[in-house]
Amino acid sequence: MIEEITSTQNAKVKKWQHLTTKKGHQKYHQYLVEGWHIVGDAITAEQPVVQIIATAEQLNLHQHQFPENVETFEITDEIAKKLSDTVTPQGIFAVLDILAAEHVDPETATGAWLLLDRIQDPGNIGTMVRTADAAGFRGVVFGNGTSSQYTPKVVRAMQGSQFHIQITHGNLEEWVSALEARKIPVYGSALNAEAKDYSTVTPQSEFGLILGNEGQGMSEKLMTQTTTNLYIPIKGQAESLNVAVAAGILMFKLNQNLA
Amino acid sequence: MIEEITSTQNAKVKKWQHLTTKKGHQKYHQYLVEGWHIVGDAITAEQPVVQIIATAEQLNLHQHQFPENVETFEITDEIAKKLSDTVTPQGIFAVLDILAAEHVDPETATGAWLLLDRIQDPGNIGTMVRTADAAGFRGVVFGNGTSSQYTPKVVRAMQGSQFHIQITHGNLEEWVSALEARKIPVYGSALNAEAKDYSTVTPQSEFGLILGNEGQGMSEKLMTQTTTNLYIPIKGQAESLNVAVAAGILMFKLNQNLA
16 A cells, blocks of 8 residues: 655655754654665665655656565655755655664774764765775764764765664764773874874774864864874875865775775 | 945845856856855965955955955855855855866876766865865866866865866867877776776876766776776775765875875
8 A cells, every 4th residue: 555645735745854854853763865775775774664755656666675564655756856855856765763873882892993073064974984884894983073874965975884884973082992992093083294194004904093073173182092193195285185085095095904 | 445245136246146157157257266265275376366255354354365456345244145155154255267278288298187077066076176186186187078167066175276286178088098199097997896906006107097977987988998997995885985085095096106
């Protein structure tokens, strides 16, 4: 049974729109994802998909891959436009439950971890999660002051990588202390040449890597706590790199001994 | 003499807004840039700054650094909001002339060049220009089908790097042929493991590097024309990297012998 919805004023449409905002996430403990790439990934990864919302065209294409008994809605192109964060919506969405944030204990965490210190831009955050996945990292720690992981721009930039690696929230100072107590190095990232040239580091199979705020960089407190701070030598006249690009360069240098 | 403008309906305000669109660029051969970082960079680089538009606060801060005789306007916060592409505008803008695209001849071009094949996302394009600058590249070639370099999101992401390195437009097939005829290698970027692992390449001081469209990658024609195609091994479950991140990883691997 597929319920057909044709009015943009329908109460369900309004709720789905609400699920693209932080207030909606807090109220319903659910969020909206968009596009078959992510909806399909969520199904494959056995995520808590509560509802699937699609145009007739998208239903034709993908309905045979939906989980059994998932509540399904057929919507018009006009409604798809209302729900979409993009100019040319694909026409397929899903509502997912927000699970209680996975607790990861830094005293037992293994592998490589990316730690985000007050990163603000949703595109940067999402891209960094996607890159951490591609680089073979075990997970990403959203430090206090890093934006939400459920807003549409973050979700789109993650491209489903949130279903592949661990995402957790935590106090970065505690993470650094706990990792270093276990002799696992934590690398900071810095713009000054007093830090160590990243290309000279010998990569290991377990470490932490911290990237900091777009304007201000890492907090000074964290900077003094790290094992080593790395910098990427700039050859031209640019003052700095975009933080997601810097993260990519560092992760793909440090990942040589990851599985 | 500073002209004060207080109405958002003023004809000048409407023209400035027009200078953030492709139509406006075509009509006036001018574009609008935003923020002191870029305005100041444009002045330092002796770019054709035609007008500077700022709130009283920004005039206090920066007016002593303006070029002599530049036409200057004081605007309200409300007008700044209208002109801005950001949620919290800084309150300073400049109108720059669009110069005839610098013609760079691939038969004599030296150094390293980034070639963009139908890149669509403005943030990606701008970030790649900024990264090319930071990596010590000589310039960036916007191939046919790559978005404009004058839209606000591209300009913001470039962070002034368009004033540091050469930006040109060109036919990429002609660029590849001309470079290869001079025994300068041109690297493509590919997602398949038949291509060569990028980390095994011995960098040179002159080369071309092509990055392709976000969804489709490089054109097949270009792919067969390149000297070598490179891939970045993916260790996790992500299908691919964001194109600007991939470009950053490749540029900072290949730039070791650049000045």
